[in-house]
Amino acid sequence: MDDFSLGALFLALIAILLCSGFFSASETSMMALNRYRLSHLMRKGIKSARLTSKLLGHTDKLLGSILLGNTLLNVAAAMLTDLILQRLFGHEEWVILLGTLAITFIILVFSEIMPKVIAASHPERVALPSSYVLAAIIKLFHPVVFVATALVRLFLWMLRIKVQTDQSKHKGSLEELRMQVLEAEHFMPRKHQKMLLNLVDVERVSVNDVMVPRNQIEALDLNAPVEQLREQLATCHHTLLPVYEDILDNIVGLLHVRRALALLQHESFSRDELRERLQEPYFIPADTRLLTQLQQFQERHLRLGLIVDEYGELLGLVTLENILEEIVGDFTTQTPMHSGKLRPQADGSVLVEGTMPLRDLNRKLGLNLPLTIAKTLNGLILEHLEDIPEAGTSIKIAGHPIEILQMQDRVVKVAKIFPIRQQQLND
Numbered sequence: 001m002d003d004f005s006l007g008a009l010f011l012a013l014i015a016i017l018l019c020s021g022f023f024s025a026s027e028t029s030m031m032a033l034n035r036y037r038l039s040h041l042m043r044k045g046i047k048s049a050r051l052t053s054k055l056l057g058h059t060d061k062l063l064g065s066i067l068l069g070n071t072l073l074n075v076a077a078a079m080l081t082d083l084i085l086q087r088l089f090g091h092e093e094w095v096i097l098l099g100t101l102a103i104t105f106i107i108l109v110f111s112e113i114m115p116k117v118i119a120a121s122h123p124e125r126v127a128l129p130s131s132y133v134l135a136a137i138i139k140l141f142h143p144v145v146f147v148a149t150a151l152v153r154l155f156l157w158m159l160r161i162k163v164q165t166d167q168s169k170h171k172g173s174l175e176e177l178r179m180q181v182l183e184a185e186h187f188m189p190r191k192h193q194k195m196l197l198n199l200v201d202v203e204r205v206s207v208n209d210v211m212v213p214r215n216q217i218e219a220l221d222l223n224a225p226v227e228q229l230r231e232q233l234a235t236c237h238h239t240l241l242p243v244y245e246d247i248l249d250n251i252v253g254l255l256h257v258r259r260a261l262a263l264l265q266h267e268s269f270s271r272d273e274l275r276e277r278l279q280e281p282y283f284i285p286a287d288t289r290l291l292t293q294l295q296q297f298q299e300r301h302l303r304l305g306l307i308v309d310e311y312g313e314l315l316g317l318v319t320l321e322n323i324l325e326e327i328v329g330d331f332t333t334q335t336p337m338h339s340g341k342l343r344p345q346a347d348g349s350v351l352v353e354g355t356m357p358l359r360d361l362n363r364k365l366g367l368n369l370p371l372t373i374a375k376t377l378n379g380l381i382l383e384h385l386e387d388i389p390e391a392g393t394s395i396k397i398a399g400h401p402i403e404i405l406q407m408q409d410r411v412v413k414v415a416k417i418f419p420i421r422q423q424q425l426n427d
Helices: 006-032 035-043 047-056 059-089 093-121 123-140 142-158 174-183 190-204 226-235 257-265 271-276 290-300 320-328 358-365 377-385 422-426
Strands: 240-245 247-256 283-285 304-308 314-319 342-344 350-353 394-397 400-408 411-417
Touching: 006 047, 006 059, 006 093, 006 123, 035 047, 035 123, 047 059, 047 123, 059 093, 059 123, 059 142, 093 123, 123 142, 174 190, 190 290, 190 320, 226 257, 226 271, 240 304, 247 257, 247 271, 247 314, 257 271, 290 304, 290 320, 314 320, 358 377, 377 394, 377 411
Parallel strands: 283 304
Antiparallel strands: 240 247, 304 314, 342 350, 350 411, 394 400, 400 411
């Protein structure tokens, strides 16, 4: 070292600090890199993205090489600083102490903190170009890193700690996907964001969460008087009607009302002709996932299914429209708050029908009523009280005061929920 001038030693020290900063920045950028963004760049054919993904596939080798290089450079910086101080001030112990503290501070600020802050702020700009240099360094340090990583794996095996070195095998959960959509609120309209969130959540929902309950099914009794059949066909609100004989559990088919309109033109109305126009009923287990049922409707070219429990009893029905509404929202020209089931009051409360599904209630009013106990507001109140309440009873569920206003046939007909913030009502 005596052959080198003092200026050359200072230049060497600066170069070492810069290289150390490179290792620090590359380590942080590699770990902070967005894996979804990296996959997108790979599909676009960017070579540096492919190389970066390959390096991240062996995290142990990548980190081992980076740490080895950084450690060697930091040690070299300390030794070079000691040599420079000896040239300037001799072998004074206090000078060596101050020099050690000074180089430690310089390494901390300029080779550790500052590069890592920059890399964390711009991981893609740092990681992709760095991948070429790191690939060469990994090959250079392979023998030493191989021995070091082998020892690390041995100690981890002795401690019974499982590690996954290939980060590309990490599978994102639904919650992570949901967070990705939530964080993308600045890049898409809020309505589109809600649709994507609903699409993510639909995997958790079963058909009995969105079904039309049994007592609200509009169905046709094939054994009813002819005039009653005529009137019901002429005034029904749906294009598909379940058809039964005597009792609703005895479903004999599905009728497309349009196919039966021609029969209304004839004076003689034959039940046999009506029966000939029936389609085979399609039954669905109550726990079928909504997304699975959507695929079943698509494959079978159907729009309506009848939901049955494990004993074969009819619980309700679900239509293609019910499923699509879970994703894109209600198909209605009226606002949800004025659809009849929700009636805002001047004091900020809301009158709610007992048959209102809890999922719709939570979504439209911003509540957090539990969904595991019951499916409707009536069911939730009955399960909470474990009794049939009387009108005027007030309770609190999940922090929301609820007053029962009207009972009918042992069922909560109308309830009042308050207080509701005005901004929630506007949404």
